Amino acid sequence: MKMSMSVVPSVQRMSRPIGAILVDAGKLSAQEVEQVLQAQRQHDLRFGDTAVKLGLLTTQDVQHALAEQFAFPYLRASDHGRAMSEDLEAAYQPFGSAAERIRSLRSQLMLHWFSKTERRQILCVVGAQPGEGRSYLAANLAIVFAQAGERTLLIDANLRRPRIHDMFALNNRSGLSTLLSGRTGNEAIVHITELAGLFVLPSGPTPPNPVELLGQVAFADLLNSARASFDIVIIDTPGLSDGDDAILVTARAGAALTVARSRHTKVEAFRSMLAEMKSMGVVMTGTVLNDIPANRAVAS
The missing domain is CATH 1.10.40 (Ribonucleotide Reductase Protein R1; domain 1)
Structure with a gap:
């Protein structure tokens, strides 16, 4: 396709x-x-x-x-007509400490990974388990890239427990699942007009066969098309404990930013995830540890 x-x-x-x-x-x-x-x-x-x-x-x-x-571009709490989530801190509080840390992460990724001339434009945000903060990080990272003037696409590839549509107050009747199944086209991609340069492809309705959908050639075609049209593509994924979805997505994308949560992520599960990603040739760009004492997130 x-x-x-x-x-x-x-x-x-x-x-x-x-x-x-x-x-x-x-x-x-x-x-x-x-x-x-x-x-x-x-x-x-x-x-x-x-x-x-x-x-x-x-x-x-x-x-x-x-x-x-x-x-x-930023959002005011007084004019979020679509009731976008306050978890979009880089948009609502663009000068706060959380947004500053995410901008620092953006700088590191621009220096060490992203390059349109070398077709390094796609990055998956991955973690071993649910509840580690992947959607929060993916959404805010996409926002700070858009704020920097980069044409940015945020894809919700978590077809099991999607959050991105709720965060951006989007209708989820169409999205990645309907696009991959041929029921919709690129009209499923939504321009977030309040944040110029940011586009979002929500998950769409939860399918009975997420692994099969993400394993189709259509998903690879989608990523190739995104490379031609956007400077930056950020992909939110399910936890590896939910199934092989994240492995399939990350293998197609070629690069991952891993996420863990202090006192939540199991060390053995995290190590196993890293080993599996590396065995598939995925470039590991870094790790973000959420909820460490006195900090929201730290990157390494």
């Missing part, structure tokens, strides 16, 4: 005064903008710093306005 995808246009950069952005957002009145400008001239401070000092704005207000000024 041959597939083609349209190339996503580049992110358009915008340049608007920060005061105008804050007025449009309802954070400042025109009179308050003038008050800030007068104080700014007197004290030789930046507009945002001055507004915070005057008690008119919070630091987060300023950060969000700057994000909009520089066309940096």
Whole structure:
């Protein structure tokens, strides 16, 4: 089954005064903008710093306005009309510590793995067991790549316990399962318009034969088409304890970022997963350990 995808246009950069952005957002009145400008001239401070000092704005207000000024896509809690999950921390809190750690991981992956010229554009997020944080990491990693201007596709290949559609508040009547079974085409891929450059292919309805679907040539064709159309492809997978799905997906993709959870993942199961992946020639790009004391995630 041959597939083609349209190339996503580049992110358009915008340049608007920060005061105008804050007025449009309802954070400042025109009179308050003038008050800030007068104080700014007197004290030789930046507009945002001055507004915070005057008690008119919070630091987060300023950060969000700057994000909009520089066309940096994010979500506001006040306008998530589709009720997207707050687990999308890189979108809701793009300047928080969790998002900063994920951006650091993005930098490492860009340096050591991703390369469109060498067709290294696909990465699976894998783990030994359910409940390790794979979907959280896959979704937020896709977001930070999109925020960096990369054309990014997030695929939910967990056809057993899918989460991505819930996180992005998507209808899951069509998706990967219906695409692979020939019931839908590329219209199953959803553009997340609030986060420019991010596209999501949800799992679709849970099939009775996930291993067989993922083992079809159609899945390999889908990945080849994605390589031609996107800069980055992130794939969420089920835990290896759920079956051979993750092995099939990762073998097709060629690279994996492994996830474990402190005081949850069994060491022997994790070691067995690593050995199986390596025996199939999968490139292991690193490991993220979730919920270590005093930190959300750490990469190695």
